[in-house]
Amino acid sequence: MTTAKICGLTTPGTLDIALEYGAAFVGAVVFPRSPRHINPLHAATLFERARGRAGIVAVTVDADDTLLTEIALILKPDLIQLHGHETPLRAIEIRRLTGAGIIKALPVSTPDDLGAADVWEDVADHLMFDARPPEGSDLPGGVGARFDWAMMQGRRYRNPWFLAGGLNPDNAAQAAAISGAPMLDVSSGVESAPGVKDSARIAAFLQAL
Numbered sequence: 577m578t579t580a581k582i583c584g585l586t587t588p589g590t591l592d593i594a595l596e597y598g599a600a601f602v603g604a605v606v607f608p609r610s611p612r613h614i615n616p617l618h619a620a621t622l623f624e625r626a627r628g629r630a631g632i633v634a635v636t637v638d639a640d641d642t643l644l645t646e647i648a649l650i651l652k653p654d655l656i657q658l659h660g661h662e663t664p665l666r667a668i669e670i671r672r673l674t675g676a677g678i679i680k681a682l683p684v685s686t687p688d689d690l691g692a693a694d695v696w697e698d699v700a701d702h703l704m705f706d707a708r709p710p711e712g713s714d715l716p717g718g719v720g721a722r723f724d725w726a727m728m729q730g731r732r733y734r735n736p737w738f739l740a741g742g743l744n745p746d747n748a749a750q751a752a753a754i755s756g757a758p759m760l761d762v763s764s765g766v767e768s769a770p771g772v773k774d775s776a777r778i779a780a781f782l783q784a785l
Contacts, residue, residue, distance in 0.1 A: 578752040578785045581738065582778055583635060583763040584612030590773035591622060597782035600759065601631040603657065606647055611771030612763065616650040623651065633657050633679065641673060648674035655679050655701065664699040677701040683708035684723045697734050704761060707741025728755040745780035752785065760785065
């Protein structure tokens with residue numbers, strides 16, 4: 577069975593829908609340039625209702641130690657998603673600093689990009705293969721871009737991995753079938769506007785799986 581992470585949640589109602597329909601993970605984006613950004617205190621207040629029901633993920637982009645410590649102490653996430661230019665050594669430091677598990681997002685546009693996974697297998701709890709953003713984008717993800725899911729066919733990794741990029745309720749089942757992904761990650765594909773999650777689309781996405 578394919579499970580899912582609903583990322584960039586910012587309101588109690590949409591979080592509750594994600595939990596009700598069986599999201600395995602829920603994500604808080606702590607990155608000011610994102611339209612889905614929420615600060616650690618807001619995230620902690622919101623996501624406490626998910627604790628024990630779904631994995632809580634803090635999504636960061638090249639965060640410094642001060643922000644990571646704040647996230648760890650206030651939000652207490654199960655996993656921290658690294659969506660920037662972090663190195664494996666930096667990821668080891670982040671795990672030690674925060675006590676959280678690691679998801680590493682890897683940008684993909686061609687099969688050659690998949691080779692980056694090799695150096696992360698021993699470091700990350702989960703890999704996320706996300707579409708490389710369009711040239712000139714100031715966001716590393718959540719922009720609706722997608723890559724050829726067939727690239728992932730037959731690929732095996734040590735731990736369950738995420739497919740991300742351009743997913744929505746209409747193509748979720750197809751994406752899972754073509755790629756063989758054990759987990760899907762969706763953000764903009766379940767929104768009515770940038771940063772505005774749509775409860776019906778969240779429900780439809782999870783029902784499709």
